[in-house]
Amino acid sequence: MTSSDSTSAKEFLESYNPGDYPSIALTADLVVFAVSAGTLNVALVRRGGHPFKGGLALPGGFVGPKESAEQAAERELAEETGLDLGSLPVHIEQLATYTSPDRDPRMRVVSVAHLALLATDGTVLPGIAAGSDAAAAAWHPVHHILRSNDLAFDHLKILEDGLGRLAGKMEYTTVAARLLPDQFTLTQLRTVYDAVWDTTLPAGNFTRKMMPHLKDTGRKARAATGGAPAALFTAADRHIHPPLANPHLAR
Secondary structure (H helix, E strand, O other): OOHHHHOOHHHHHHHOOHHHOOOOEEEEEEEEEEEEOOEEEEEEEEEOOOOOOOOEEOOEEEOOOOOOHHHHHHHHHHHHHOOOOOOOOEEEEEEEEEOOOOOOOOOOEEEEEEEEEEOOOOOOOOOOOOOOOEEEEEEEEHHHHHHHOOOOOOHHHHHHHHHHHHHHHHHHEOHHHHHOOOOEOHHHHHHHHHHHHOOOOOHHHHHHHHHHHEEEEEEEOOOOOOOOOOEEEEEOOOEOOOOOOOHHHHO
16 A cells, blocks of 8 residues: 555645645626517626726626525625515526636636526516626616627627527527516517517417417406407416527528
8 A cells, every 4th residue: 555545535635735726716697688678688787997997797706715606696796786686586597607718817717607587577677776896787788789799808708608598498498488477478478589589570470389388377468558458378388399480590
């Protein structure tokens, strides 16, 4: 038996020096989507300090020593924007991990990004206000931000990936309903598809394809002035088959 074989785990850990290895920091960033007035919006902050001072960025920050990445994401979102995922109707899932060595000019930083979908009635966005180290916080139209190509760090790539995840899953699941109240009209659901896919879907064709995957609640939405009450649905099936076709991908 060699001396290394006889070394106990306790002795090994006592002699272990983390400084022998390069330091890598861990952050958590969030892509938070909500739909209003037929537009897909994302929550962004205006950075109050360097690097990228004054630039737009996704909310997020460093993961604390006793936090998971998801816990840090929720804490940073509340601190920077006032959005409390614990009190809002939200679906959150891990999006991807970003490890490019030069993604942050300060040091080697790995980010675990999360996708959050906030439910709204399609007319009013959740209130948002800057806090912590953010100079400002606001909702911004997603497709406008993507065309402007102006976000700090690699956050444009993270935003693109978040949109791609949502847009892709909407083809074969009812995840779009996560951006709506528990009960919604077909028009509200189609508006979400239009907002995310940046298109205008034919109403009749959309209704025919979606009806088998929705459950009629037997209730009606309050009618707009001069209009008939619309049926209210819930998402009954998590998968859509055959999938809906995103017009932008079908070209």
